Amino acid sequence: MTSAQEPEETATQPSRPTPDDEVRIGVYVCHCGLNIAGTVNCEEVAHFAAALPNVVISKDNRYTCSDQGQELIKNDIQEHKLNRVVVASCSPRLHEATFRNACEEAGLNRYLFEMANIREHCSWVHLHEKEKATEKAKDLVRMAVAKATLLQPQIENEVPIARKALIIGGGVAGIQAALDLADTGYHVYLVEKDPSIGGRMAQIDKTFPTMDCSICILAPKMSDAGRHPNIELLTNSEVQDVQGYIGNFKVKVLKKPRYVTEECTACGDCVPACPVTAPNEFDVGLVTRRAIYTPLAQAVPSTYIIDKSICLNKDNIITCDKCIKACERGAIDFEMKPKTVELDVGTIIVATGADVYDPASLAQYGYTRYPNVITSLEFERLINAGGPSGGRLIRPSDLQVPDTVAFVQCVGSRSERSGHLYCSNVCCMNTIKDSLLIKEHWPDTQIYVFYVDIRAYGKGFEELYKRARNAGVVFIRGLPAEIIEEKKTNDLWLLGENTLEKQLYKVNVDMVILSVGIEPKQDSEVIQRLFNLSKTSDGFFMEAHPKLRPVDTPTGGVFLAGCAEAPKDIKDSVTQASAAAARAGILMAKGKVTVEAVTPKLIEQNCQSCGLCARVCPYNAILVDKELKTTEVIEAACAGCGTCGAECPFDALVMRHFTDNQIYAQIDAATERDADKKIVAFCCNWCSYAGADFAGVSRTQYPTSVRIIRTMCSGRVAPKFVEHAFARGAAAVLVAGCHLGDCHYINANHQTKRRVEKLWKKLERLGLNKDRLQLAWISAAEGEKFASTIKEMQNIVETVTREELENTKKLLREN
Amino acid sequence: MPVRLWRKPLDAEKIKVPKAEIHIIKDRCKGCGFCIEFCPKEVLETSDEFNQKGVHPPKVKDENMCALCGFCEAVCPDFAIFAIEKDCKGGC
Numbered sequence: 035m036t037s038a039q040e041p042e043e044t045a046t047q048p049s050r051p052t053p054d055d056e057v058r059i060g061v062y063v064c065h066c067g068l069n070i071a072g073t074v075n076c077e078e079v080a081h082f083a084a085a086l087p088n089v090v091i092s093k094d095n096r097y098t099c100s101d102q103g104q105e106l107i108k109n110d111i112q113e114h115k116l117n118r119v120v121v122a123s124c125s126p127r128l129h130e131a132t133f134r135n136a137c138e139e140a141g142l143n144r145y146l147f148e149m150a151n152i153r154e155h156c157s158w159v160h161l162h163e164k165e166k167a168t169e170k171a172k173d174l175v176r177m178a179v180a181k182a183t184l185l186q187p188q189i190e191n192e193v194p195i196a197r198k199a200l201i202i203g204g205g206v207a208g209i210q211a212a213l214d215l216a217d218t219g220y221h222v223y224l225v226e227k228d229p230s231i232g233g234r235m236a237q238i239d240k241t242f243p244t245m246d247c248s249i250c251i252l253a254p255k256m257s258d259a260g261r262h263p264n265i266e267l268l269t270n271s272e273v274q275d276v277q278g279y280i281g282n283f284k285v286k287v288l289k290k291p292r293y294v295t296e297e298c299t300a301c302g303d304c305v306p307a308c309p310v311t312a313p314n315e316f317d318v319g320l321v322t323r324r325a326i327y328t329p330l331a332q333a334v335p336s337t338y339i340i341d342k343s344i345c346l347n348k349d350n351i352i353t354c355d356k357c358i359k360a361c362e363r364g365a366i367d368f369e370m371k372p373k374t375v376e377l378d379v380g381t382i383i384v385a386t387g388a389d390v391y392d393p394a395s396l397a398q399y400g401y402t403r404y405p406n407v408i409t410s411l412e413f414e415r416l417i418n419a420g421g422p423s424g425g426r427l428i429r430p431s432d433l434q435v436p437d438t439v440a441f442v443q444c445v446g447s448r449s450e451r452s453g454h455l456y457c458s459n460v461c462c463m464n465t466i467k468d469s470l471l472i473k474e475h476w477p478d479t480q481i482y483v484f485y486v487d488i489r490a491y492g493k494g495f496e497e498l499y500k501r502a503r504n505a506g507v508v509f510i511r512g513l514p515a516e517i518i519e520e521k522k523t524n525d526l527w528l529l530g531e532n533t534l535e536k537q538l539y540k541v542n543v544d545m546v547i548l549s550v551g552i553e554p555k556q557d558s559e560v561i562q563r564l565f566n567l568s569k570t571s572d573g574f575f576m577e578a579h580p581k582l583r584p585v586d587t588p589t590g591g592v593f594l595a596g597c598a599e600a601p602k603d604i605k606d607s608v609t610q611a612s613a614a615a616a617r618a619g620i621l622m623a624k625g626k627v628t629v630e631a632v633t634p635k636l637i638e639q640n641c642q643s644c645g646l647c648a649r650v651c652p653y654n655a656i657l658v659d660k661e662l663k664t665t666e667v668i669e670a671a672c673a674g675c676g677t678c679g680a681e682c683p684f685d686a687l688v689m690r691h692f693t694d695n696q697i698y699a700q701i702d703a704a705t706e707r708d709a710d711k712k713i714v715a716f717c718c719n720w721c722s723y724a725g726a727d728f729a730g731v732s733r734t735q736y737p738t739s740v741r742i743i744r745t746m747c748s749g750r751v752a753p754k755f756v757e758h759a760f761a762r763g764a765a766a767v768l769v770a771g772c773h774l775g776d777c778h779y780i781n782a783n784h785q786t787k788r789r790v791e792k793l794w795k796k797l798e799r800l801g802l803n804k805d806r807l808q809l810a811w812i813s814a815a816e817g818e819k820f821a822s823t824i825k826e827m828q829n830i831v832e833t834v835t836r837e838e839l840e841n842t843k844k845l846l847r848e849n
Numbered sequence: 850m851p852v853r854l855w856r857k858p859l860d861a862e863k864i865k866v867p868k869a870e871i872h873i874i875k876d877r878c879k880g881c882g883f884c885i886e887f888c889p890k891e892v893l894e895t896s897d898e899f900n901q902k903g904v905h906p907p908k909v910k911d912e913n914m915c916a917l918c919g920f921c922e923a924v925c926p927d928f929a930i931f932a933i934e935k936d937c938k939g940g941c
Contacts, residue, residue: 309866309916319854322864346889346918353889354918392853402855411852422859430859 057088057183060116061175062107064098064123066153071096073157073164074171079122082172086179090114099129104136111140118182122150122175125727126744127719143187145631145691150178154730155742159821166738173704173741180703184696188631193670195281195591196380197622200225202273202561203385205233206252206604207596207611209259211383214615216264220622223377224259225287226269230333232256233387234597237316237411239418241604242467243494248604249420253332260334269335274374276382276564279655279671280591280627285377291370293340298365300328300336307360310344317415320430321422326357326366331420340366381591381618384575385611386561388597391446391453391551399442399548404519405431406526407546409445410464417471427472429545431524436479436544439472440528441465442513443485447551456572458551459601462489465549466499469507481507482541484514484528492603510539517546552601565592566653566780574600576776585614588778589653590627590673593617632674632691632746634667640686641665647678647687650749652780675779677749680789692745694752701759704741709763710839713740713827715770716755718748720778722770722812722820729817736821737828740768747771749782753793756807761846763839765831766806768823773811783811800845803838806830868935869915873906877929880904884921884930890914893921 061083065071076094084092091114097103098121110116119142121133126149134144152171160167199215201208204226212224224231235241236256238248259265268287275286308324316329323329325345328338346354347368358366390411393401401407406429408416419425429436443461446453462485469481488509490499503509514530528541554573555561562569566589568576575598578586585593593614596607621627634647643663648656655671656678658664665686679689688694704714717723723744729736745751748771759767769790777783790809797804808830810823858864871892878900885893885907892915896908907930909915915932922931 306865309918311864311866313854313856313858315852315854318852319856320859322858322860346916346920348889351887353887353920354916356918390852394853394855405856412856428859430856433859 057118058090058114058116059088059118059120059179059182060107060110060114061086061089061092061120061122061179062098062103063092063094063152063175064103064121065094065096066123067096070123070153070157073161073167074152075164075168078168079152079171079175083120083122083175083179086176088118088183089179090116098123099132104132107133107136108140111137111142117142117146118185119147120150120175120178120182121147122152122171122178124153125149125151125155125723125730127724127727145188146182146185148178148182148185150174151727151742154727158730158733159736160738161733161735163738170738170741173707176706177700177703177741177743180699181696184693184699185691188690190628190631191633191669192626192628193279193281194626195621195624196378197221197625198223198377198379199381199383199618199622200283200285200377200379201383201385203233203387203596203598204228204231204259204267204269205385205387205596205607206235206255207387207607208233208383208385209252209255210608210611211385211595211615211618212259212265213255213262214612215619216262218615218619220264220619222265223287223379224265224267225271225273226267227272228329229270229292229339230329230335231259231267231269232330232332232334235604236330236332237318238414239421240467240471242463243492243498245467245470249330249332256332256334267335268375270339273561273564279653279668280589281380281621281670283379283382283591285379285382287375287377289373289375291372292337293342293366293368293370294326294338295365295367296335296337297363298337298361299363300333300338301362302328302338303362304338304357304360304366307356309354309356310346312341312344317422318409318412320412320415380622381593382565383593383595383611383614383618384561384565384567384587384598385595385614386555386558386598388552388574388601389555391458391553393445393548393550396445396452398514398516399445399546400517400519401548404517404524404526404546405429406436406519406524406544407517407548409548409550410461410468411550413468413547417468427475429524435476438480438482438543440482440484440526440541440543440546441469441549442528442546443483443549444513445548445550446553448486454551454553454572456601457489460603461549461551463492463495463498463603465547466490466502466507468547469502470498470505473502473505473507482528482543483507483509484530485509485511486513492605512539552597555598558598561598565589567592568776568780571775572600574598578778585610585617588673588780591618591621629670629672630674632676632689633669633672634676634679634687634689636665636667637686637688638665640684642684642686644683646681646683650677650681650782650785652677652777652782673779675747675749675782676745677747677779677782677785680750680752681785689750692750694754697743697745697755698758700743701755701762704743705759705762705764710765710834710836711739711831712764713766713768713824713831714759714764715740715742715768716745716748716751717742718771718778718783719744719746721772721776721814722748722810724814725770725812725816725820727817728814729820732817734817734821736824739765739828739831740824747777747779747782748786749777749779751786751789753789756793757846760806760842763843765834765839766808766827768808768810768827770810770812770820770823773813776813796849800849802842802845803834806834867917868937869912869917869932870935871909871912871915871932872930873908874929875906876901877927878902878904878906879927880906881926882907883924883926887920887924889918889920890916
């Protein structure tokens with residue numbers, strides 16, 4: 035085991051003063067008014083710090099983050115030739131950047147700064163244990179000084195960004211994002227799986243709350259996108275492969291043949307000639323199309339397409355040439371082949387949209403058994419003037435206009451038993467809009483809406499709801515338990531309980547419209563895999579931060595827009611699309627991006643090219659060629675989780691700014707005194723460390739025994755760190771990370787789980803109490819959970835015996 | 850789930866697809882089987898009967914399936930098969 039004081043190998047480029055000089059640390063203990071000083075004796079801590087090795091000066095002041103506080107640090111750097119700075123104050127998640135900038139302004143590399151969190155992790159959570167809190171603050175400073183001693187200057191890498199964007203999905207979100215970026219001046223590739231762009235919005239009749247005609251406002255945008263000199267449309271195409279990283283993605287797109295060339299004028303002469311038919315997907319199968327068709331009149335591109343799955347011409351044999359004969363311009367070409375194009379892009383926006391819930395699985399509603407039970411999407415096509423019935427709302431059984439109509443809300447939404455737990459966001463307003471549309475055309479229609487809650491939360495939504503009620507739409511709280519069909523008439527009975535009036539109802543209607551929810555695209559896993567995205571438990575793509583980075587993904591350079599991220603209405607999709615375009619635009623305008631210098635550095639002479647690191651890397655950022663014995667770290671693709679460093683058995687990967695030696699030094703410092711009374715906790719930066727911060731902000735009290743070591747990801751925690759902590763006599767060790775599936779490094783915490791499970795086995799094998807090592811998944815919002823975890827572990831600390839501790843030390847040193 | 854198309858399209862009765870009348874001149878057939886092999890709708894099959902040449906001429910499985918592409922007519926080396934559009938004015 036390397037001693038904590040050995041010089042590191044991580045230095046990249048020297049900065050002023052050179053790292054070889056003697057280490058001169060300045061420590062600043064912040065009172066934060068009374069936030070810290072009210073509990074911790076800051077003077078005593080500063081005094082203690084002054085005696086630590088390599089500390090040249092140690093001061094305490096009221097607000098270190100204030101301008102005066104920062105000036106003090108800057109002056110001291112100059113005056114005392116400080117080459118490391120430690121500030122003991124709040125969470126680095128709050129002010130690390132502030133102090134790093136101050137150091138940089140004074141000519142010190144920003145990576146030569148370290149923080150001790152004595153507010154969120156100490157004074158706020160031990161309000162009534164002043165002495166113990168002061169002792170803990172000393173330990174935290176000792177740990178920070180120990181790490182600071184080993185800090186090395188780092189140069190942040192700059193990555194160039196190609197000024198081209200790829201947008202996946204040609205719905206309204208994709209179109210908006212494409213137009214925004216193209217108008218800014220960037221070249222945009224817009225990839226759409228279907229033959230035309232337009233997406234779901236093109237299928238909808240009117241939009242809420244303004245009752246605008248959906249296609250009337252969308253079609254101009256569609257043709258703008260089709261005509262824009264900066265937009266290259268790739269319809270009938272699918273993304274097949276993505277390689278590369280932020281700024282430098284290489285994307286393979288499969289362009290499937292249309293069998294109709296751009297010579298097509300969309301005259302439609304070919305259609306009546308075609309002898310084969312199929313239901314038109316665009317009209318939800320309510321109307322027939324031919325093998326040669328265009329999904330909608332406003333299609334962009336307006337070129338027709340041949341559906342080869344039903345066309346008579348198979349295997350390059352032209353058996354039927356009727357469309358060829360009908361086409362005056364000779365635009366039909368059965369020789370077309372699928373083509374793979376390679377695109378080099380700098381940024382990517384995923385706007386793949388969503389599917390609608392299939393209510394057939396809800397047997398009580400009888401969808402697919404009763405012809406007059408339709409979905410809200412079918413309704414949109416039926417009420418649409420361009421739809422199968424020319425805008426005449428008819429019921430499928432007898433094609434007559436219904437006199438009474440019922441809407442059933444939350445079909446597939448807000449239920450754990452049937453469908454999805456989440457609210458689909460748009461269905462309430464969509465139903466209100468639909469009910470008004472019916473009232474507009476057929477004012478005498480009796481309309482019932484069966485609902486759970488009406489969620490009219492947006493601008494102008496409540497007014498529309500009121501309009502519907504004033505128009506005579508009857509809203510009944512309580513979903514029908516069952517829908518029964520009358521065999522002769524195909525009329526429907528809805529049976530259920532009106533929960534407001536506590537009365538059973540039995541309502542007879544001509545037609546039922548199921549207000550179906552939105553669900554993730556069935557093939558969203560393909561996109562997830564291609565782009566290394568995370569999903570929420572609902573199955574929608576996860577944003578990098580739900581509040582402050584809502585359109586970013588954890589993968590650099592990839593952004594989200596529209597329903598791929600969560601169910602949302604058109605306005606929100608457009609807003610998000612513009613936001614995603616702006617975020618992508620920022621990157622491309624800069625033309626380069628700096629990557630935080632927490633990436634691994636390869637020590638080539640140690641590397642055996644075994645490939646273990648590449649296997650655990652969530653970003654495919656390590657390329658190992660076992661035959662040529664070469665290993666390469668693609669720094670721009672790396673996010674710095676450090677799980678490779680934890681995996682490497684040969685110490686060939688040094689995680690910059692979170693090196694093994696720095697972490698050992700922190701463990702050593704934490705266990706220097708009274709190790710037998712302490713819990714060494716490894717917390718990931720994004721969830722568990724933030725969760726501990728949140729416990730502090732909420733003033734949730736817990737025992738003072740815990741000493742937190744921050745790593746970027748719990749995947750950085752190598753088993754040897756845990757063993758080292760036990761070998762140093764720590765009573766207990768906690769490894770805490772994001773919940774499985776919520777990892778900020780895609781899935782790196784699965785490695786954490788695997789390693790801890792392995793360690794448990796080892797402890798058991800050695801006859802040790804495996805409960806002394808705990809694994810906890812604590813999110814940034816779970817301050818309570820962090821506190822309760824520490825409270826539970828305190829029992830372990832109190833029950834562990836001296837013999838057991840000595841035994842552990844001995845066994846772990848031997849093994 | 851993507852939208853499942855289960856409903857019979859509302860215009861299914863109205864859509865006009867030409868109906869065929871298939872004529873086979875059995876005694877011209879030499880039994881090469883091209884028409885059966887290449888029919889994209891698999892409308893034809895070998896019959897059990899013998900013609901004058903002693904081969905099995907094709908027979909129609911289901912005339913309604915014929916899309917009137919005319920490929921059998923084009924591919925037949927003996928001009929033994931042709932399809933014409935049925936006159937459906939009086940209903941088919």
